[in-house]
Amino acid sequence: MSERVPVLRIGDVLLVSIQVDLDDQTVLNLQEDLAQQIVDQGARGVVIDITAVEIVDSFVGRMLATIAAISRMLDAETVVVGMRPAVAITLVELGLSLGGVRTALNLEKGLALLRRSGRSERT
């Protein structure tokens, strides 16, 4: 049984903080949990915190894009926060620009971003 990444709820935003090394099964579990939770909780936004992630490969890059696509299908916006410089450089070198995924420097700014875009949608 591989580890499950916890999905936390703050208001109408779901927070996923990735603190462990991701293997295939963990990622599949996370996608499943997240999709379920978005529907159950009626979440409007998803924040993926990757502050603790030090090494990425194309697999992790694709995972972020997939999660964003799934969330968008369920009408929730995804923000990836806390990417380290080394991780950003690696992703660029790998040719992954994560189109369609919004990013923010840290959790606080990510939440603010979601609040802003939520407000503009409603008005």
Add this chain to the structure above:
Amino acid sequence: MTQQDAFPGMVKLLTADGQELATGWVDRVAGSLKGRISRNELDRELTELYTALVEALRDGVADAHADGMSEVRALLTELSRNRARQGFSPTETAISVFALKHVLEPVLQDGSDQDIRAYLRLGRLLDDLGLFTIETYSRTREEIISSQADQLLELSTPVIKLWDGVIAVPLVGTLDSARTQVVMEKLLQALVDTGSEQAIIDITGVPAVDTQVAQHLLKTIVAARLMGAECTVSGIRPQIAQTIVALGIEFGDIVTKASLADALRLALKKSGVEITRGGGVGR
């Protein structure tokens, strides 16, 4: 004549005139350096070297690379390093060793066969020591050059905070892969450290933009975006704009501005800062 006989001969040759020889040596070296090193310093350096050399020969060591010569080598290393740092030429450095041969020549005029043999052997030793000096000298020069290159790299890429949440990197000089890497790392780290959401890359000081430089710039901007910051490129001169278009480089949706001032105004606007002209004296 065996090797062993040569040592007393060499020592004798060196010590026969004692102080006079050392003084002659210092005179000769001082003459070639044209007073750029004080006489006292030279005197101290060469006397130490002379003493160490005689000491080593007394112990029966005549090989420049043997353990017994370590004292001599250490002194020569220090000497060559100092010369290299002070900007002397290789000749001016090696003369310190080779001058001893010149000084010894007059001693040979009424010398015996043994003296001449000892001189030749000593000459060979001094040649080796001279080469050692040159080698140390050039190694020191290389160290100086590489450390300067590092410093230049550090100096040439400052990251400036222009406003709360706005940072700028003024690029000066040609961009290559190594420099872009440093710029990229510094900029991204500064984004994290200052929590800035706006970054301006100013290329006023970049003499030419080719496809490679543009590629490097684009990579930096995409990386900054991944971290959640927006990048603006500013300081694009008319010729550079023409080159970029002629080369068919696509900047896509990256915002470019002609001047740093324009870029700053845009960045401030995006971060929600409003600028108004106050009722100053000029109005």
